[in-house]
Amino acid sequence: MTDRYAVIGNPIAHSKSPLIHTEFARQTNQDIDYQAVLAPLGGFAETVARLRKEGCRGCNVTVPFKQEAWQYALDSGMACELPATTAQAVNTLCLDRGIATNTDGMGLIRDIRNNLGFSLEGKRILLMGAGGAARGVLYPLMDQTAFMPTQETPAFIVIANRTPEKAVQITDESDFKLIAARVDSSKPAATKLEACSYEELAGRQFDIVINATSSGLRDELPPLPGNLFARDSLAYDMMYGRQTPFMNFAHEQGASLISGGLGMLVEQAAESFFLWRGIRPETKPVIEKLGSC
Numbered sequence: 001m002t003d004r005y006a007v008i009g010n011p012i013a014h015s016k017s018p019l020i021h022t023e024f025a026r027q028t029n030q031d032i033d034y035q036a037v038l039a040p041l042g043g044f045a046e047t048v049a050r051l052r053k054e055g056c057r058g059c060n061v062t063v064p065f066k067q068e069a070w071q072y073a074l075d076s077g078m079a080c081e082l083p084a085t086t087a088q089a090v091n092t093l094c095l096d097r098g099i100a101t102n103t104d105g106m107g108l109i110r111d112i113r114n115n116l117g118f119s120l121e122g123k124r125i126l127l128m129g130a131g132g133a134a135r136g137v138l139y140p141l142m143d144q145t146a147f148m149p150t151q152e153t154p155a156f157i158v159i160a161n162r163t164p165e166k167a168v169q170i171t172d173e174s175d176f177k178l179i180a181a182r183v184d185s186s187k188p189a190a191t192k193l194e195a196c197s198y199e200e201l202a203g204r205q206f207d208i209v210i211n212a213t214s215s216g217l218r219d220e221l222p223p224l225p226g227n228l229f230a231r232d233s234l235a236y237d238m239m240y241g242r243q244t245p246f247m248n249f250a251h252e253q254g255a256s257l258i259s260g261g262l263g264m265l266v267e268q269a270a271e272s273f274f275l276w277r278g279i280r281p282e283t284k285p286v287i288e289k290l291g292s293c
């Protein structure tokens with residue numbers, strides 16, 4: 001029997017998830033039907049309840065419902081995994097097994113480590129933004145033990161935000177303090193978390209700079225100082241499908257490797273697929289296929 005899955009969002013017509021999951025299913029001989037479902041604003045819980053009743057086994061959740069999905073998971077007694085609780089956002093619901101998680105951060109780490117071949121070990125990381133996107137990748141940046149064979153511990157992660165108080169709020173959260181302490185205790189190199197404004201970045205250098213702001217959507221550049229990129233550094237924009245002002249800036253400033261977020265998109269989908277089907281699909285051919293669309 002064909003198993004049903006869906007991605008829920010608003011808008012949703014542009015979503016590449018049906019294409020990605022259909023490709024994964026073809027590749028792994030899984031009999032699944034994966035559809036894009038538009039939920040009305042304010043109507044997320046009703047939409048999931050309907051899909052659940054219709055026998056849908058799992059969903060991905062995208063903008064603007066990831067936080068509502070987290071609330072839905074809590075309210076309906078689903079087991080929320082640590083990537084979701086720390087993100088306070090859910091992108092994957094396993095409706096048949098009652099599990100909710102967030103695979104965005106795992107997708108980013110797999111793209112950086114496996115596809116781009118860039119190590120996190122001992123690296124100085126700048127994470128720009130303090131919204132849902134930044135929050136969603138922070139825990140996996142600090143601790144990969146649950147989903148990668150080897151842990152790579154960054155030297156430190158600085159969260160910079162236009163509204164610095166929001167970055168401070170994240171670094172003050174007890175979950176992140178506990179994770180930092182746990183990861184720190186097993187390694188001589190500690191992942192320290194810091195929060196600051198963009199002005200406070202002046203004079204500092206980083207090995208990995210990740211843009212988790214929504215600035216690229218409006219063709220804007222966060223107010224970054226010059227001389228930010230260390231030698232052999234990586235500039236990663238979590239947006240995909242366009243050359244952002246941040247990517248142009250990174251090029252001008254001499255970052256060695258510059259990447260958009262297409263690999264992350266495919267990798268987070270692969271994590272969801274693995275959770276649902278217990279099979280890990282090949283991501284490289286799908287990244288290549290989408291990159292050429």
Ligand code: ATR
Nearest residue numbers: 129130131132133134162163213214215220221222
């Ligand atoms: P998302 O879920 O995509 O993270 P969000 O929660 O609305 O969306 O957060 C957007 C993030 O992008 C915020 O960190 C925001 O900074 P503020 O908290 O100061 O608003 C950041 N952002 C958006 N446009 C920006 C710009 N032009 N320069 C710098 N940061 C920007």
